[in-house]
Amino acid sequence: MSKEILFNAFEMTSAMHNSHGLWKHPENKRHRNYKDLNYWIEYAKLLEKGKFDAVFFADVLGVYDVYKRSKHPSIRDGLQVPLNDPALLISAMASVTENLSFAITVSTTYEQPFGNARRFSTLDHLTKGRIAWNVVTSYLPNAARNFGLEDMIKHDERYNIADEYLEVSYKLWENSWEDGAFVEDHETNTLVDPEKVHEINHDGHYFKVEGPHLSEPSLQRTPVIYQAGTSERGRDFAAKHAECIFVGGPTPERIRFYADDIRKRAVKHGRNPENIKIFSFLNVVVGNTTEEAEEKFKAYTSVWxxxxxxxxxxxxxxxxxxxxxxxxxxxxxxxxxxxxxxxxxxxxxxxxxxxxxxxxxxxxxxSPDRSSFIIGNPEEVADGIQAQFEKSGVDGFNLNHLVTPGDLESFVELVVPVLQERGLYKKEYKQGTLREKLFSQGEPLLPNDHPAAKFRRAFVESK
Known part of the structure; x- marks a missing residue:
């Protein structure tokens, strides 16, 4: 098979992620170690050993408090709380890896684009181009109140804000600094040529930003753009902006429906659908034998x-x-x-x-939804992954895990070799930035069919 599976580890810098109640499992280490830098350093090494493409850090800005109109159920079971800032881990994790990339979730609803652009330029510099931004619009009522709002901004308006937020970001990353602005010219006493650094003077409906961007261009300029959205508005936003898109669904057929729809929408936005990678979620419980895997799942269910x-x-x-x-x-x-x-x-x-x-x-x-899990020995799990990969039409998976790091260790040791033997998974990393690793064009910068490129072209033409 010519098409290889892409894998991201689905993660959060929290005591628990989507493994509800699994902090009670005796082998679970994350709720005690999530705030230990060495834990994340070893985690990064494990993922690079398994040739994972990236670790994908989800994030939220509030506590889940809709159920029973209370925060107590979430706090009691550590549902994505306590939670730390994932961006602060990346430098340490990047320092012990060469190829593992990092996708960080940041909301466009509550943070200003100017500071966020500098954050991602900084991380792209420090990781040598291994950074991605998962764009979200935020969905928790408590998050709105944490940022001074009485009520959540309406769903579709959040996407309107996100559209302009991305426009500001593209101007800062693609338009503000020319290539070669950093000259280090001793004869003219010039470190940076001011004629090659430009204000963006964005004056829009939601944002007003003068510029220039404070960071010089990084290897990718714009980080790889990730996004997840299956609503009508969300799919259109993803088709316009995202390079990696997460879609969910109860069956491979439903996932394929969303994937095909997004690719069609991308064409309407003037984009080549080959410049988009589609991911879905994957839940795996693997053991050396089928019986061992079943016992694992039974134990997980008992503390759910x-x-x-x-x-x-x-x-x-x-x-x-x-x-x-x-x-x-x-x-x-x-x-x-x-x-x-x-x-x-x-x-x-x-x-x-x-x-x-x-x-x-x-x-x-x-209890955990058994129908959403692939459970078995390495060959059985590989069979299930291959079937889902082929039926859904996705390019890869966000791998969830209930017991950390044990489930990931088992996946790397038991499943990865089988997928590699079948030609479904890479044995070596491609060289270059994350964008170069993901796409066949082999370019670190966004392709010309992406909406960000119009700001780049407009800048070049105006010089």
Missing amino acids: SAEAAKAQYGASGYDIAEYEELDPDLPFGYNKSTEGGHYKAAMLTTDAPKPLTVGEVLTRFE
Whole structure:
């Protein structure tokens, strides 16, 4: 097979991520060590050993508090809290690796673009071009209140803000500094040629930024753009801006629907769909034998927290507690719209393989959803990954893990060699920046069909 699978480790710099209640598992180390720099250094080494393309750091700016209208269920089970800033880990992790890349989640709704642009330029310099930005618009009501708002900004307006935020960012990265501005000319006493450093003078609806960008151009100039969104507005935003797009769905067929739709939308935006990589989520439990894997999953189920799972579903804007007193045979549905994450809401309705009852929905939170896991010995897990890869049409996966670092260690030791033997996974890294590793063009800069390029071209033509 000519197409190889891309893998990101799906992570958070928190006590727990999506492994609800698994802090009680005796082999889980993350809730004690997530704030230890050496933990993350060893983590990076493990991922590079397994030839992972990147570690993808999700992030939130508030506590999940929709479920039961309380923060207590989330805090009690460590649902993405306590949580540290992932950007501060990257330099240390990059210093012990040569090829592993890093995708960091930053919201366009609450942070200003000028400071964020400098953050990513700095990281791109320090990692030698191994940085990506996962663009999110944020979906937690508590996050809005943490940044001085009484209510969340409406879903589609958050994307309007994000569009302009990206425009400002592109101007700073692509337009502000010319190549060769850093001259180090002793004869003229000039370190940086001021004629080659320019203000951007952006004056828009949401942002006003004079510039110039404070950082000189990094290897990629603009970091690789990641994005996740399955709503109508989210898919269009991703098709316009993103190079790596995460889509979710209960079946490979549904994932393929979203992937095909995004690629078609990209063409309408004047982009080559080959310049987009599609990722979906992957849950794996592997053992040396099928029996060992089943025992692992059984142990995971025994410490699972339904409360934390229900609390996380609050990202949809819906309180699942409101359904707990209803007749379980009633059809499940929503009686209002919310400004929360549309993809979460779709999981139990439009994306579900069949219409669900209230009882069926509530049961889903009681234990890990076995149907979303590939469980077995190395060959069986590789079979499952290959089938999902081929049926869904994705380019790679965000690999989730319930017990850290044990699940990742098992994947690297047991599954990676089988995928490599089948020609499904690389044995060696490509050289270059993250963008060069991901795409066949072999260029560190964004391609000319990307919307950021118009600012670059406009700058070149005006010189």
